[in-house]
Amino acid sequence: MKIKTSLKNLHNYKVYLEVEKAVHEFMKRHGYLKTDLPVLSPALIPESYLEIFETEFNYFEKKEKLYLTPSPEIFLKRLLVAGIGNCYYLGRSFRNSEPNSFWHLPEFTMLEFYKVGIDYLKMADEVLKMLRYIDNKLKNPAFVKTSAGKQKLKFNKWEKYSVAEVFEKFTGIKKEALFNEKLFFKKAKEKKYNINITTYENLFSQILATEIEPKLGVNGYPTLLYDYPKQMASLAKLNDDNQTAQRCEFYINGLEVGGFCTELNDYKEQQKRFISESKRRKQSKMINHTIDKDFIEALKYGLPFCTGAGIGFERLVMIYANTQSIEELKLINIV
Amino acid sequence: MKVNAGNLKKGEFVFFQGEICQVQKADFYSPGKGSALMKARLKNLMSAKNVDYAYKSNEQVEVLDVTSVEMQYLYKDNENLYFMNERTFDQSSLPISTVGKISRFFKDGEKMFVYFYNDKPLSIRPPSSVKLKIIEAEDAAKGDTVSGAKKPVRVETGAVVMVPIFVKIGETISINPETGEYTGRV
Numbered sequence: 135m136k137i138k139t140s141l142k143n144l145h146n147y148k149v150y151l152e153v154e155k156a157v158h159e160f161m162k163r164h165g166y167l168k169t170d171l172p173v174l175s176p177a178l179i180p181e182s183y184l185e186i187f188e189t190e191f192n193y194f195e196k197k198e199k200l201y202l203t204p205s206p207e208i209f210l211k212r213l214l215v216a217g218i219g220n221c222y223y224l225g226r227s228f229r230n231s232e233p234n235s236f237w238h239l240p241e242f243t244m245l246e247f248y249k250v251g252i253d254y255l256k257m258a259d260e261v262l263k264m265l266r267y268i269d270n271k272l273k274n275p276a277f278v279k280t281s282a283g284k285q286k287l288k289f290n291k292w293e294k295y296s297v298a299e300v301f302e303k304f305t306g307i308k309k310e311a312l313f314n315e316k317l318f319f320k321k322a323k324e325k326k327y328n329i330n331i332t333t334y335e336n337l338f339s340q341i342l343a344t345e346i347e348p349k350l351g352v353n354g355y356p357t358l359l360y361d362y363p364k365q366m367a368s369l370a371k372l373n374d375d376n377q378t379a380q381r382c383e384f385y386i387n388g389l390e391v392g393g394f395c396t397e398l399n400d401y402k403e404q405q406k407r408f409i410s411e412s413k414r415r416k417q418s419k420m421i422n423h424t425i426d427k428d429f430i431e432a433l434k435y436g437l438p439f440c441t442g443a444g445i446g447f448e449r450l451v452m453i454y455a456n457t458q459s460i461e462e463l464k465l466i467n468i469v
Numbered sequence: 470m471k472v473n474a475g476n477l478k479k480g481e482f483v484f485f486q487g488e489i490c491q492v493q494k495a496d497f498y499s500p501g502k503g504s505a506l507m508k509a510r511l512k513n514l515m516s517a518k519n520v521d522y523a524y525k526s527n528e529q530v531e532v533l534d535v536t537s538v539e540m541q542y543l544y545k546d547n548e549n550l551y552f553m554n555e556r557t558f559d560q561s562s563l564p565i566s567t568v569g570k571i572s573r574f575f576k577d578g579e580k581m582f583v584y585f586y587n588d589k590p591l592s593i594r595p596p597s598s599v600k601l602k603i604i605e606a607e608d609a610a611k612g613d614t615v616s617g618a619k620k621p622v623r624v625e626t627g628a629v630v631m632v633p634i635f636v637k638i639g640e641t642i643s644i645n646p647e648t649g650e651y652t653g654r655v
Binding site: 332336343344 | 475486496497498499500501502503504505506508521522523524525528
C-alpha cells in the first residue's frame with residue numbers, strides 16, 4: 135500500500151467539512167449528545183460478517199491484545215444502559231479484509247446515533263429530516279443520475295418499499311417464497327444463482343445487490359427499504375408477524391448509505407447471538423479476538439427502548455459532493 | 470485456475486452460467502450488516518451483452534487461461550471478421566456480433582490482439598485508439614462560432630464520427646473505438 139496525496143480533491147474535502155458541520159449542528163439542535171470514544175478496545179462484540187484489525191499494547195513484559203473497533207456500538211450501548219439518553223458518534227471505524235473500492239476503505243468514518251423512546255419508522259422521519267437539513271446548508275445541490283439525465287435530489291419524502299414489495303417488483307419473487315427458505319432457494323436456482331454451499335442470508339444479499347439495489351434511490355428521492363426477513367434481523371426487534379424485523383436501510387444512487395433498527399433489548403437473545411457469531415467466526419478461521427462479556431452484563435441492566443442508526447459518513451458525503459468514489463473526498467489516501 | 474471471487478480483476482475471463490465472459494468491472498462491496506460481495510459486470514463474449522452479478526466474495530470462480538495473440542485484421546464479410554497470425558499465417562475468424570460496434574473502426578491490415586481460449590478465438594482486445602483518415606466532410610457553415618459545435622464526418626472505414634467543425638476532409642484523426650469519440654487530430 136502507498137500514501138497518495140491529492141490536493142486536487144480540496145473542493146470535495148471542503149464539502150466533506152460542510153456536511154460534517156451540518157451534522158454536528160443537527161445533532162445538537164435535536165438533543166443528541168456528542169460522544170468522544172476510543173477506537174482501541176481490549177474486547178469486541180463477535181460479528182461473523184466482518185474482519186477486524188488486531189494490535190498489541192507492549193510495556194516491558196506486559197503485553198495485551200487490542201483491537202480497532204469496527205463500530206462504536208460496543209461503547210454507545212454501554213452509555214445507553216448507563217442512562218446517557220440520545221447520543222451520537224462521528225468518527226473512525228475500521229474493518230479489515232475489505233479492500234479499497236469506490237465505496238469502501240478499511241478505515242472509514244461512521245455516524246452512529248441512538249434515540250430513546252422511538253421505533254425504526256419514527257427514526258426514518260428523523261433521518262430524512264437530517265438529510266434535508268444538510269441539503270439546505272450546502273451551496274450546491276446533490277444530483278442523482280436518472281434515465282432522463284441528471285436530476286436534483288429531493289429530501290422531502292422517501293421512496294418507500296417493504297423488502298417483500300421490492301423483491302416482488304424487481305425480481306418477481308413473491309412474499310410466500312421470500313419468507314420460506316426452501317422456496318427461496320428454489321427461486322434462486324431458477325434464476326441461476328449458485329445455491330451450493332451457501333445460506334439464505336448470502337443468497338438474499340446476492341439477489342438484492344444484483345437485481346434490486348441498482349434501481350434504488352434513482353428516481354430523485356432516497357429510497358427506504360423496511361421490514362427485513364427475520365434471518366436478516368441483525369440486532370433488530372421482530373415484528374408481530376414473526377417473519378420480519380424492524381430494520382430499515384436507505385439507498386441513494388443505487389448505493390446503501392445507512393440503516394437503522396429498533397434495538398433488541400432482550401439480553402438473553404443477545405447472548406445467543408454472541409455464541410452463534412463466535413462459532414461462525416471460529417469456523418471461518420477469523421481473528422480470534424477477546425469477547426466483550428461485560429457487554430452482556432451491561433445489557434442485563436436493561437437497554438432502554440430505542441432505535442440506533444448507522445451511516446457510512448463518506449458515502450453520505452459522496453452524495454452531496456457528487457463524487458463517484460470515497461477517495462475523491464480525501465486529501466490523503468492509502469491505496 | 471480457481472480464485473476467490475473477491476480477487477477477480479477487470480480483464481479476466483470466467484465461465485458464468487455456462488458461457489465465457491470477460492470481467493468489465495469488479496468492485497468489492499459489503500453491506501453495513503451482511504456478507505461481503507464482489508459486484509461484477511461481465512460481458513458475455515457470444516452475445517456481447519453485459520450482465521451484472523454479485524458474487525459472494527469467498528465464492529470459488531474459475532478464471533480461464535486466455536492468451537492474447539497479435540494478429541493482422543484482413544477484412545470482413547456480412548457475418549465475420551478475418552484475422553491472420555503474421556508468424557504462422559494461420560487465419561481465424563470472429564463473428565461481428567461478438568466483437569461489437571467497434572469493428573466499424575477497423576482498417577484492413579491493422580494489427581490488434583485477439584484472445585484465444587483452447588486454441589479458439591474468443592474476442593479481440595479493443596485498441597485504445599485508432600487513427601483514420603476523413604473521406605467525407607462538409608465545410609463548417611460560416612458564422613457558426615458556437616464553442617464546442619460539432620459536425621458529422623465519414624472516415625475511411627465508412628464509419629461516421631462527430632468532430633469539431635474546424636476538422637477538414639483529408640485529415641487523419643484519432644478515435645476511441647469503444648466510445649466512438651473523436652480524441653484529436655494526428
